[in-house]
Amino acid sequence: MRGGLLVGCVAAAATIVLLAAGSVVIMDSQRRQAQGVTPLSCDAAIGPTQPGERGRGSADAGNLNEEQRGTASLIVSIGKRRDLSPRAWQVAIQAGMTESGLRNLNYGDRDSLGIFQMRPSMGWGTPAQVTDPPYQVNKFFDVLESIPGWESMRPGDAAQAVERSAFPDRYHRWEPMAVHLVENVGEVADATGCGEGMGELLPPNDAAQAAIRFALGERGKPYVWGATGPNSYDCSGLMLRAYESAGITLPRVSRDQYKAGAMLPVEQAQPGDLLFWAYDPSNPSTIHHVAMYLGEGKVVEAQQAGVPVHIRGVAWDEAELVPQAIRPGV
Secondary structure, three states, X not given: OOOOOOOOOOXXXXXXXXXXXXXXXXXXXXXXXXXXXXXXOOOHHHOOOOOOOHHHHHHHHHOOOHHHHHHHHHHHHHHHXXXXXHHHHHHHHHHHHHHHOOOOOOOOOOOOEOOOOEOHHHOOOOOOXXXXXXXXXXXXXXXXXXXOOHHHOOHHHHHHHHHOOOOHHHHHHHHHHHHHHHHHOOOOOOOOOOXXXXXXXXXXXXXXXXXXXXXXXXXXXXXXXXXXXXXXXXHHHHHHHHHHOOOOXXXXXXXXXXXXXXXXXXXXXXXXXXXXXXXXXXXXXXEEEEEEEEEOOEEEEOOEOOEXXXXXXXXXXXXXXXXXXXXXXX
C-alpha cells in the first residue's frame, strides 16, 4: 500500500407501469438474513464481473494454497460477524489478493506489512497489529465503511479508495475470483444481489414468445432514430412495440428499459430478455442500445441508420455489452 456500436437509440418519452410475465428472478432474503448477510440492491453498475469471466474466477480460486484460502475465509467470517454485505467481502478479497496474494507478509514496500500491506508510519497500527490477520481485516473494513458511497463503486475502485495505490486499476484483475470466493466460501447464491434465476423451473414465458414473434415480423423495416413503428423503428422503439403486443408496457428509451424488469446475469439470458450496450458497461447511464435475445447466441434488433431490423449473433464478451440482462415485466 502506498501513502496515506451504436448511436441514436435514446429518445425522450414517458415511463409507464409494468405487468408481470415470464421467468422470475428472486432474492432469497430470509436465507441471507439467517446467514447474517445484508443483501445488496441489484445494480449492474457495481459488477461483480464482466460477462464470460466466471470460469476464470473458478480457475484462479483453484490455484490458491491453504494460507490464501484461509485468509479469504477469515475475510468472509469477519464480514458476516460485522453484518457487512457480500460486496464488502469482495472488495477486501480483491484488495488482499492484489497487495499480498492473500498472504500475511512480514515485508513490503517501505514499511508495508501484512495482507493489505498496511503501513505503521501512515497510522494503520503498530507492526504487531498490521501483521495480526483479524486486526488487519477489521481495520480494512473500518476504513472501507468510512468511504462515502463505496457500495455504489465498482469493487476494485472501492479497494483503491482504501489502499490509495499508485496503480489504481490493478484491483480489477481479481474481480472474477473474488466473486467465486464470496459465492462459495460465503455461501451466497448470487454475489450481485440480483437473486437466483429460476430458469427452466418456471413455466414458459408466453409474453416473451409474443414479443419475439412481433419483433421477428418487423425484420427488413428501416431504422429511423426516434421511430416506434409501424413502418420504421429505432432500437428501443422496436422493444417497446414488441412487448406492447404481449401486453407489457415498457418505457420509451433504452436507459429506462434497463430498469423495467428483473435483472439477471447476461450469460443466463433467456429468449425474450433484453440485452443492453453502453459506452461504459459498468455505468447504466451510458446505455445507448438495446436488443432482444432469441437464444442460441442471437438477437433481433434495430441497430442503426442504413441497417434494417435484423437478426445477428452476440457473444457474452462482446464490447460494451452490459453485464446484466432484463426480463421485462418481472
